[in-house]
Amino acid sequence: MGGLCTGAGGRSLSVMWKTVSEDCNLACDYCYYSTCGGKPGKINRIDSALLDTFMKDYMRHTDGVAAFAWQGGEPLLAGLDFFEEAVALQAKYAPPRTVISNALQTNGTLLTDKWAAFLKKYRFLVGVSLDGPKEIHDARRVDARGQGSHDRVMNGIGHLRRHGVDFNILTVIHKGNVSRAAELIAFYKREKFDHVQFIPCMDFRSQETNRPGVYEITPEEYGVFLCEAFDLWYNGGAPELSVRFFDNMLSVYMNGQAELCIHRSACPDMLVLEQNGDAFPCDFFIGEEWKLGNVGVHSLDDILASPVYDEFKALKPRLPEPCRSCQWKALCHGGCPRNRNWSDNRKTSEPDYFCASYQMIYAHADERMKSLAGGLRLRQFESNVRRYLKGKVPGRNDPCACGSGRKFKQCCLDDVQSASLV
Ligand code: SF4
Numbered sequence: 001m002g003g004l005c006t007g008a009g010g011r012s013l014s015v016m017w018k019t020v021s022e023d024c025n026l027a028c029d030y031c032y033y034s035t036c037g038g039k040p041g042k043i044n045r046i047d048s049a050l051l052d053t054f055m056k057d058y059m060r061h062t063d064g065v066a067a068f069a070w071q072g073g074e075p076l077l078a079g080l081d082f083f084e085e086a087v088a089l090q091a092k093y094a095p096p097r098t099v100i101s102n103a104l105q106t107n108g109t110l111l112t113d114k115w116a117a118f119l120k121k122y123r124f125l126v127g128v129s130l131d132g133p134k135e136i137h138d139a140r141r142v143d144a145r146g147q148g149s150h151d152r153v154m155n156g157i158g159h160l161r162r163h164g165v166d167f168n169i170l171t172v173i174h175k176g177n178v179s180r181a182a183e184l185i186a187f188y189k190r191e192k193f194d195h196v197q198f199i200p201c202m203d204f205r206s207q208e209t210n211r212p213g214v215y216e217i218t219p220e221e222y223g224v225f226l227c228e229a230f231d232l233w234y235n236g237g238a239p240e241l242s243v244r245f246f247d248n249m250l251s252v253y254m255n256g257q258a259e260l261c262i263h264r265s266a267c268p269d270m271l272v273l274e275q276n277g278d279a280f281p282c283d284f285f286i287g288e289e290w291k292l293g294n295v296g297v298h299s300l301d302d303i304l305a306s307p308v309y310d311e312f313k314a315l316k317p318r319l320p321e322p323c324r325s326c327q328w329k330a331l332c333h334g335g336c337p338r339n340r341n342w343s344d345n346r347k348t349s350e351p352d353y354f355c356a357s358y359q360m361i362y363a364h365a366d367e368r369m370k371s372l373a374g375g376l377r378l379r380q381f382e383s384n385v386r387r388y389l390k391g392k393v394p395g396r397n398d399p400c401a402c403g404s405g406r407k408f409k410q411c412c413l414d415d416v417q418s419a420s421l422v
């Protein structure tokens with residue numbers, strides 16, 4: 001979901017586009033989005049004229065960076081020619097020296113040598129959905145005939161590896177794997193997957209945006225899962241695997257901030273586009289009342305100026321009472337507004353459904369995160385002082401040499417003094 005560009009009014013904006021609407025060649029039993037049962041029929045891909053219109057408009061607003069995330073259904077069903085057209089239009093309309101980033105979320109089963117060569121050429125970052133070892137994955141990620149897809153996904157990953165494509169693994173955490181953190185981590189290590197992220201499994205009611213998200217796992221189950229996964233990730237103070245949730249926590253302990261929107265203070269400026277051009281502020285807020293317009297009909301300026309957008313952005317900072325005084329607020333920022341049960345006028349809400357999970361993992365990991373982050377910051381500090389400051393330690397009010405962006409006195413000064421580095 002990441003990426004930046006400067007949108008209308010100086011706002012940064014990334015774009016997630018549902019390339020083929022809900023069309024998908026799998027029929028995962030927990031999927032709340034696709035209803036075609038793994039038999040997509042004629043593919044509803046983004047229309048060429050719409051793609052051209054939007055690219056032109058969007059690129060006019062960029063300021064050095066343009067970020068796209070292509071999702072489905074299964075986006076590879078759009079065909080290679082669609083993506084060739086998309087990257088050609090990006091290049092055609094991007095102002096000179098624009099950095100264009102493309103991310104693609106796929107079930108991995110349709111990846112071929114040709115696809116991998118294309119993805120490498122244009123430096124796509126690929127997210128592959130894989131729920132763990134074969135037995136766990138195949139129980140739920142099945143095709144229209146009910147057959148598991150694990151072998152096909154692993155075959156697709158083989159193509160990515162042979163072409164050196166950057167990819168990460170996205171694992172949905174559901175009833176079938178929430179109590180099996182150790183097996184998942186062992187699987188990632190065995191398969192040499194070095195970047196993974198977890199997504200709790202939502203159920204179909206999630207599309208009713210006037211109700212809070214409903215999940216298959218309980219907050220306690222997810223909390224225990226995160227704690228067990230953390231112990232293995234920590235690896236005696238020398239993590240070998242990048243797990244997005246823990247990496248985000250570590251960033252905060254290193255005086256930076258999380259990159260996951262859920263644990264930042266504000267929802268990012270993002271447009272989620274349906275295949276037909278309908279625009280929404282977030283993937284979790286796709287519903288008529290949150291529609292911002294249609295990029296085939298309305299200009300980006302008009303879409304970003306929609307009062308619906310402002311209403312959406314106001315939700316996350318409207319923290320429930322327990323969050324305001326929570327000791328973990330800097331790590332959590334109240335989670336995701338989609339997971340809060342709101343009053344009718346949306347002025348107040350209960351905490352995020354996963355509040356108990358977050359409290360469990362934050363308390364469980366706190367001491368070890370402090371120690372890990374402290375060591376990393378000092379190493380970074382020393383190395384930067386040597387490389388960039390000719391060995392001279394910054395003044396109290398100068399930016400800290402660890403790179404956090406904070407003043408030295410508000411960042412590493414105490415640690416540096418106790419380690420006798422000054
Ligand atoms: S509503 Fe939730 S998922 Fe959407 S941008 Fe905000 S924090 Fe992220």
Ligand code: SF4
Pocket residue numbers: 322323324326327328329332333334335351352354355356358359
């Ligand atoms: S842990 Fe719970 S109470 Fe604390 S900020 Fe997060 S959601 Fe709010």
